[in-house]
Amino acid sequence: MSSSSKIGDLTQIVGPITEDNIIRYLNSRFQKEKFETKLGTNIISINPFTLDTAEGSLPGKAITTIVQHVLSQHHDTGHSQVFVLSGETGSGKTFQCDQILECIRNENCNKERDDQLTAAMTVMRAFGSASTLYNPHSSRMGVYVELMTSDCKIYRNKIHCLFLDQRRINTVPIGEQNFHIFYQLLSGLTQEERVKLHLEDYDFNDLNYLSTGNDIEHDKKYYHDRFLEWKKSLSSLDIPVMDVLRILSTVLLLGNIKFQDGGNTDLEISGQSEMKSASALLGISSVAMYRGLTSRSHTADGQMCHTSVESQQANHNCATLARALYFRTVSAILKRVNSLKKANLQGSHSSFESLQSQNSSSYNLRPDILSLSQGSHGHGRKFTDGFIGILDLPGFENYEVNNLEKLCRNLCAEKVHHHFIKHTFITPEEILRDECVSPDIDIRYTNNSQVIDLLYSQPNGIMPLLSRRNSTSQIKKEHRTNNYFFEPLPKSDSTFGVRHFGGRANYNAEDFGETNQDQLSDDVIAMFSKRSCNFGFASHLFSSELKQISSKSKGITGSKYRTMPSCHQDEISEMDNKGILSYDFPLRMDAILKSTSHAKPHYIHCLKSNDSFKENVFDCETILRQIHSIQLQETVQLMVEGLPYRMKYRIFNQRYKLFMLYRLSHKPDSLPDETKEILECFLRRMDKSNQPYTTTQWIYGRKHIFYSESSRQCFDRMKLDMTSKAATVIQSYWRGYWARRSWSMRKKSKGYLNRRRGSSKKRYSGIKEQPPPAAVQAFEEDEIPIYENHPIAETGNPLSDYVNKLIATLPSNPPPLPKLRSYTIHNNRKCPFPQRRRFNEKFKVANYEGLVFDKGQDVTVTGISSKPKFLIVQYCNKEYHIPYHLLTINIPDLMVSPVL
Secondary structure (H helix, E strand, C coil), X not given: CCHHHHCCEHHHCCCCCCHHHHHHHHHHHHHCCCCEEEECCEEEEEECCCHHHCXXXXXXXXXXXXXXXXXXXXXXHCCCEEEEEECCCCCCHHHHHHHHHHHHHHHCCCHHHHHHHHXXXXXXXXXXXXXXXXXXXXXXXXXXXXXXXXXXXEEEEEEEEEECCHHHHCCCCCCCCCEHHHHHHHXXXXXXXXXXXXCCCCCHHHCCCCCCCCCCCCCHHHHHHHHHHHHHHHHHCCCCXXXXXXXXXXXXHHCCCEEECCCCCCCEEECHHHHXXXXXXXXXXXXXXXXXXXXXXXXXXXXXXXXXXXXXXXXXXXXXXXHHHHHHHHHHXXXXXXXXXCCCCCCCCCCHHHHHCCCHHHXXXXXXXXHCCXXXXXXXXXXXXXXEEEEECCCCCCCCCECHHHHHHHHHHHHHHHHHHHHHHHHXXXXXXXXXXXXXXXXXXXXXXXXXXXXXXXXXXXXXXXXXXXXXXXXXXXXXCCCCEECCCCCCCCEEEEEECCEEEEEECCCHHHHHECEEEHHXXXXXXXXXXXXXXXXXXXXHHHHHHHHCCCCCCCCEXXXXXXXXXXXXXXXXXXXXXXXXXXXXHHHHHXXXXXXXXXXXXXXXXXXXXXXXXXXXHHHHHHHHHCCHHHHHHXXXXXXXXXXXHHHHHHHHHHHCCCCCCCCCCCHHHHHHHHHHHHHHHHHHCCCCCCCCCEEECCCEEEECHHHHHXXXXXXXXXXXXXXXXXXXXXXXXXXXXXXXXHHHCCCHHHHHHHCHHHHCCCCCCCCCCCCCCCCCCCCCCCCCCCCCCCXXXXXXXXXXXXXXXXXXXXXXXXXXXXXXXXXXXXXXXXEEEEECCCEECCCCCCCEECCCCEEEEEEECCCCCEEEEEECCEEEEEEHHHEEECHHHCCCEECC
């Protein structure tokens, strides 16, 4: 094994810091099936596209370590923490997000709250994932998870979603699929449910929204199992499953409704049966549904007029209604999830409208943790509220020709990348300059703020200009001289290009206007008024718009409303901007990023090993493109040679004051003087310790002390070593004190020896006591029992015969076997179940084809097997019987107690 494959941190790389050396190092670890590499407090994760990265696999060591580090920091300082995941589409961000949640779940004691979050994520993954050309399980929405804490204990979960791929509902790209929930729905419904939902005669190819014309193998068994899990999770959140299924079935049926121009004024309908079924599921009449989709209200000469629309507009209304029903349902589920205070995993059959209103007002009174100052950190902090966030926004995606939603997606990737650049390079550089500290190296990095200004700046950025007429020509006129803007060849009036941090992307603006004006007329929304609709959940989805319509004296006026439900930021916007994607999306994105601005970030850079999704193939060109775009070489150089960390003197002194060898006879004149005393004691301890010598570097500023990555590692190792030794000493004294105290009390008590001998009977309280044989003579406290010699019949079992001879038990009346213990003994200590154990060699499970446990893989042991010398291992919600000798116990993960 090469030395580089043993190293788990890129900062310990040997040789010059170049992209070639980094790729060689990552490839060496990849070949050893080590896909996660630390970079200081960050992680580089490579997606190998193997079954090991499928759902149910245990978190890797690097992820587990970084999660424990983050939780420790949150506990020590009280400061909010956030995990920021970045990477191209298909790089494994969603998988790493689930791994982080699993690690936090293992560390948290509130299992009901964890089950609630797991159920919510299961529901949202089905709504927001789809198969694309680049990823069979691509997440088509951004997710931000907030784990809100009080006294460092998680008491509430909040999930924010950023929807990007809204057009996928109606138009699925060639070679791709619609959202997973639709395929799960058709695969998992029973025949009775199909009849109830008007889907008894439909399969994948019979529905326009699912029939893409491609030969796609649909794994019905997989989708069936996922659907059952989805239903169980949805029910555990107290959400009526049938209400949601009615909406999903309606969306599928709307795709088969097509309007055509006929000879009369009325439009002809292709799919009349689907129209009747969809209207029945929505609780409205088919006549009201036809009128809402095919009519338009407008004002002429002060009078309200109702006219019929053309077939193109009617089909547009039908498609827009399908999108509105789908994404408003997802938003309603999210609102319900975020309003839950206590976990209730028993399910419910009450109406959705009554459930969604519970606790929603109190949840909005979230404490503003972002306004807390750094001065309140450390021991004796006055605040108790904070959060741990997980930011998983869409990554960079580049097709041959990209649409408006791809532009929004790539803008999101640019903002996440700028978040990393700002916290890693820009902010430390500004603070060093403010405190008159000159670092020894000058790292040249690329700031992508100019690309963000090109896309997003007001009023002449690309996104703001999209709301104007002839937007493409204005965009080209305004940004023709911009270095990050170009016109692809051959030139066209509707195409333009942007140089993103991830590469050059071409955009076709032909359908930008239609995609941008994502609005729904009040004629369609009026169908769901309580007078016309008897399905309360459907009316609830448009409740705010229906209130506005009913408040108007004229009622329906032909007004337009956004397809997506409005957020609080939009209430102050102009009416003509409502429903515009280029206006709405940046607001939602900024709202999510703003909530993470004052939390300490921890970055997880996800890389895909190749572009063709082949298993265990490390393509150097693909890796080079990605590490160049995220500026990994510059980051490693900063970590190795620069001063990437800073801490205020008071916080540093409180954190590392235990390094002091002695108490100071005088109070230091200033905080920097105290810091210098601490660091001098640290160097002396390093000389006396067994730790290897490491190059450390720090510089004193006016308000902060700046130090290197190697210094941080030394500080943390020394602190961990000292606290561990101190804990051992305290435990030894405490246990010794109680042992001596209990011993003196036992010696004074009368008949101690008898109770000592009889105490073993308590351990086998479940065993019925057998009467002693007649050969046993009565004896006093200090006498030894004597057995008479009498023949004992042999049973044929050597162990039973040996026991019978020892205790003189007749074979006709053998003692019952003791119950299986709920613990094991390791080093004279009780280790209760469940336990974390590690395979000491590779093991293939019999009767389970393809299931192999690798050497070093951690698993959860739940008990002792009924098979001799076997343990019960729980893996992927199943139990397996594994030989005892293959599993090594992991003591640091256990709370063990001595056997007295």
